[in-house]
Amino acid sequence: MSGERARANPIVVESPAKGTVGPPSSDELEVVVREPLCAEVPLTALNSWITPTPRFFVRSHFPAPHVDLPSYRLAVDGEVDRAFTLSYPELRKLPDRTVVATMECAGNSRTRVYPPAEGVPWKHGALGTARWRGVPLADLLARAGLRRGATEVVLEGADRGRERGVAGEIGYAMSVPVDKAMDPDTLLALEMNGADLEPRHGFPVRAVVPGWYGMASVKWLTRISVIDHPFQGYYRTRPYVFIHEGDDPESSKKPVTTLQVKSLITWPSEDAVLSTGSHVVRGVAWGGSGTITRVEVTTLPVDGWEPSVPWAQATLLEPRARHAWVRWECPLRFDAPGYHVIRVRAVDDAGTTQPLYAPWNFRGVATNSIHAIPVIVRAPEGSPADRPAEPRDG
Numbered sequence: 001m002s003g004e005r006a007r008a009n010p011i012v013v014e015s016p017a018k019g020t021v022g023p024p025s026s027d028e029l030e031v032v033v034r035e036p037l038c039a040e041v042p043l044t045a046l047n048s049w050i051t052p053t054p055r056f057f058v059r060s061h062f063p064a065p066h067v068d069l070p071s072y073r074l075a076v077d078g079e080v081d082r083a084f085t086l087s088y089p090e091l092r093k094l095p096d097r098t099v100v101a102t103m104e105c106a107g108n109s110r111t112r113v114y115p116p117a118e119g120v121p122w123k124h125g126a127l128g129t130a131r132w133r134g135v136p137l138a139d140l141l142a143r144a145g146l147r148r149g150a151t152e153v154v155l156e157g158a159d160r161g162r163e164r165g166v167a168g169e170i171g172y173a174m175s176v177p178v179d180k181a182m183d184p185d186t187l188l189a190l191e192m193n194g195a196d197l198e199p200r201h202g203f204p205v206r207a208v209v210p211g212w213y214g215m216a217s218v219k220w221l222t223r224i225s226v227i228d229h230p231f232q233g234y235y236r237t238r239p240y241v242f243i244h245e246g247d248d249p250e251s252s253k254k255p256v257t258t259l260q261v262k263s264l265i266t267w268p269s270e271d272a273v274l275s276t277g278s279h280v281v282r283g284v285a286w287g288g289s290g291t292i293t294r295v296e297v298t299t300l301p302v303d304g305w306e307p308s309v310p311w312a313q314a315t316l317l318e319p320r321a322r323h324a325w326v327r328w329e330c331p332l333r334f335d336a337p338g339y340h341v342i343r344v345r346a347v348d349d350a351g352t353t354q355p356l357y358a359p360w361n362f363r364g365v366a367t368n369s370i371h372a373i374p375v376i377v378r379a380p381e382g383s384p385a386d387r388p389a390e391p392r393d394g
C-alpha cells in the first residue's frame with residue numbers, strides 16, 4: 001500500500017519553513033489560527049460523504065514537526081511482555097484495514113456556546129469524514145503482549161511546545177482505555193482518502209480512534225505506551241475534560257471521549273435568501289455510540305409562536321458505515337416571506353437525541369445543541385408579495 005508520493009519523495013518530510021505545511025488555500029478551509037494551524041471547512045462545502053482531503057479541517061496544538069523518515073521509529077512499550085520498534089517500511093508491510101470514519105474536534109461549535117468558553121473559536125466546521133487505511137492498533141498490542149493490569153494505552157506525537165501554565169516543553173499525548181485500543185477499527189493510519197497522510201494530518205502515521213472526538217487520533221505518532229494507571233498527561237487532564245458550573249475542577253472533571261449525537265445543516269447556509277415554495281434542506285448526522293436512526297427537521301417563522309410545521313422526518317442517504325456520518329435531506333415548504341429558523345435534530349438507536357441547549361461547560365467541549373439557522377424567505381421577483389406595500393399615509 002505504498003503510495004506514489006512516498007516513492008517519489010521517500011526521504012524528506014518538509015518542515016513548515018519549506019512551505020508544505022502552511023495554511024490551506026482560503027477557498028478550501030477558513031483559517032481560525034495561523035500558527036499552529038487550525039482551519040475549518042465552511043458547512044456548505046461538506047457536500048459529499050467522503051470529505052476531500054483539502055477540505056478536511058486541521059487542528060494542531062504545535063507546529064507540524066519535522067519527521068526524518070529514514071530514522072523514524074514507532075515504539076511500543078510499557079506494560080507489555082515484548083517492547084519493540086518499527087520503521088516506516090516495516091509498518092507499511094503489516095496487514096492493513098480500511099475504515100471510513102467521521103472526525104469531529106471536541107471544540108467544534110464552541111463559538112455557539114454562551115457565555116463564551118475558552119479555546120479555539122470554531123464555528124461548526126472542525127468536522128470531516130475520511131477513508132482511513134492503516135494497521136489495527138490491536139495487532140501491535142497483541143504482538144507486544146499486554147501484561148495483566150494494563151488499563152490504558154498512551155499515544156504520543158512527535159510535536160512539542162509550550163502550554164500556558166506548564167513549565168518547559170511538553171509533547172502532544174492522549175490515552176485511550178485498553179478496550180478501545182483493542183477495537184479492530186482503531187487504526188494506526190498511513191493513508192487518508194487513498195493517499196499517504198498529508199504532513200498536516202500526521203504523516204507518516206497517526207492514530208484514528210473512530211467514535212471518539214478528534215483529540216485521541218494522535219498525529220505524527222512516535223510512541224505507544226501501555227500503562228496500568230489513569231494517564232495524567234496535560235491534554236488528558238486539562239483541555240479535554242468536562243467541568244460544569246459548580247463542579248470542583250479537580251475532583252469532578254470527566255474525560256471527553258465518545259462523540260455525542262449531533263446533526264448540522266449543510267444547505268442552505270445561515271442567512272441564505274430563499275424564494276417561497278419548496279426547498280430540499282441537506283445535512284449530516286453522526287454519533288459515537290450508536291447508529292443514527294432518525295433525523296428531524298422543522299422550520300419556524302421568527303415572529304411566530306408555534307412551529308409552522310411539526311418535525312418532519314428527513315431521508316437518510318446511502319452509503320452508510322458504522323463510524324461515518326449519515327447524510328440526510330428533507331424537503332421543506334416556506335409559504336410566508338420573512339425570516340425563518342430551520343432546526344435539525346438527530347436520534348440514535350438508543351433514543352438519544354440532542355438538547356436545545358447543551359449544558360454549558362468551561363472548555364466549551366462536545367457541544368451538540370440543536371443546530372438552528374436563520375434564512376430569509378422572499379416571494380419570487382415580480383410577484384405581488386414581492387412588491388412593497390403602498391405607502392398609506394404619504
Ligand SMILES: Nc1nc2c(c(=O)[nH]1)N[C@H]1C(S)=C(S)[C@@H](COP(=O)(O)O)O[C@H]1N2
Binds near residue numbers: 061103104216
Ligand atoms: N500529535 C498531535 N495529534 C493530534 C493533535 C495535535 O495537536 N498533535 N490534535 C488533535 C485534535 S484536538 C484533533 S481534533 C485532531 C485533528 O486532526 P486533523 O488535524 O487531521 O483534522 O488531531 C488530534 N491529534
Ligand SMILES: [Mo]
Binds near residue numbers: 104106214
Ligand atoms: Mo480537537
